[in-house]
Amino acid sequence: MAVTMMSQDLGMSSGFAEPTQSCNISELCRSDEAEVIEFLSARPLHTVFMLGLIRDNGLLSPRNRGSFYGSRNFTGQLEAVALIGHATMVEAHTEDSLVSFARVARNCGSAHLIRGEEQSIRVFWTYYGGGSTQPRCVAREHMFELTEPACPVEDVNLRPATVQDLEKVVAVNSAMAQEEGGSNPLKRDPSGFRIRTARRIEQNRVWVLVEENRLIFKADVVSQTPAVTYLEGIYVHPEERRQGHALRCLTKLSSILLAETKSICLTVNDLNKSAVALYEKVGFKFHSNYETIYLR
Numbered sequence: 001m002a003v004t005m006m007s008q009d010l011g012m013s014s015g016f017a018e019p020t021q022s023c024n025i026s027e028l029c030r031s032d033e034a035e036v037i038e039f040l041s042a043r044p045l046h047t048v049f050m051l052g053l054i055r056d057n058g059l060l061s062p063r064n065r066g067s068f069y070g071s072r073n074f075t076g077q078l079e080a081v082a083l084i085g086h087a088t089m090v091e092a093h094t095e096d097s098l099v100s101f102a103r104v105a106r107n108c109g110s111a112h113l114i115r116g117e118e119q120s121i122r123v124f125w126t127y128y129g130g131g132s133t134q135p136r137c138v139a140r141e142h143m144f145e146l147t148e149p150a151c152p153v154e155d156v157n158l159r160p161a162t163v164q165d166l167e168k169v170v171a172v173n174s175a176m177a178q179e180e181g182g183s184n185p186l187k188r189d190p191s192g193f194r195i196r197t198a199r200r201i202e203q204n205r206v207w208v209l210v211e212e213n214r215l216i217f218k219a220d221v222v223s224q225t226p227a228v229t230y231l232e233g234i235y236v237h238p239e240e241r242r243q244g245h246a247l248r249c250l251t252k253l254s255s256i257l258l259a260e261t262k263s264i265c266l267t268v269n270d271l272n273k274s275a276v277a278l279y280e281k282v283g284f285k286f287h288s289n290y291e292t293i294y295l296r
Contacts, residue, residue: 052223
């Protein structure tokens with residue numbers, strides 16, 4: 001089979017099931033929502049972003065910044081689900097469905113990044129890029145998971161951000177996006193970026209430590225389900241680093257979030273050794289290798 005040969009050529013052992021026949025790709029609709037949630041819930045750590053969007057917005061919403069597609073086997077059962085859009089992510093049980101999604105995603109004009117488990121993303125990119133497309137940059141990342149903080153929780157004035165904090169949060173998040181992905185959302189989509197940040201603040205999903213009108217620490221709850229909460233955008237003011245703010249604030253935040261969810265996950269660039277050391281000190285454990293491809 002062509003896909004199996006491709007995996008061997010890449011030097012990878014296949015972790016996918018063999019399909020019984022060619023998969024059937026189609027855009028999903030509202031009537032599929034319960035089935036999609038059940039499918040994605042089988043691996044909640046890896047699907048927390050997609051599950052969080054569906055919980056927040058429903059399966060069909062412009063706020064998802066993309067469309068959900070399904071791949072079904074000959075009996076009509078889902079064997080893969082993909083969000084294809086600004087952020088493209090795939091949960092696939094067969095390589096054929098992964099390859100088919102890659103070919104669909106090539107026609108998406110709004111694509112900004114592709115993220116997922118390392119092996120899946122490398123297979124996906126082989127068929128998405130076709131050897132001729134060059135990414136803007138590629139970040140190799142580690143996914144970490146926390147089920148119980150290792151450090152005692154100290155008293156710290158960590159709080160949910162308010163609308164008064166919006167411009168501070170927007171400035172920090174745009175700078176972090178520029179550093180990580182090479183593209184500034186304030187230049188690419190200033191209005192939309194502010195609206196999305198404001199909505200996250202309204203949902204009490206941005207946590208801050210502010211002292212003397214200066215943002216000392218920030219963390220974003222990007223996606224939240226009963227099983228997993230996904231954190232991103234963890235920041236400490238450059239002049240306040242190596243003073244224990246991140247350890248105290250992240251430990252406090254973890255204790256708050258774990259009262260509502262079973263585990264917390266985040267991804268970190270494998271070159272960021274200081275961040276890895278911080279997360280390990282808080283109690284996060286390495287779970288799996290991830291990869292994010294930023295598109296031109």
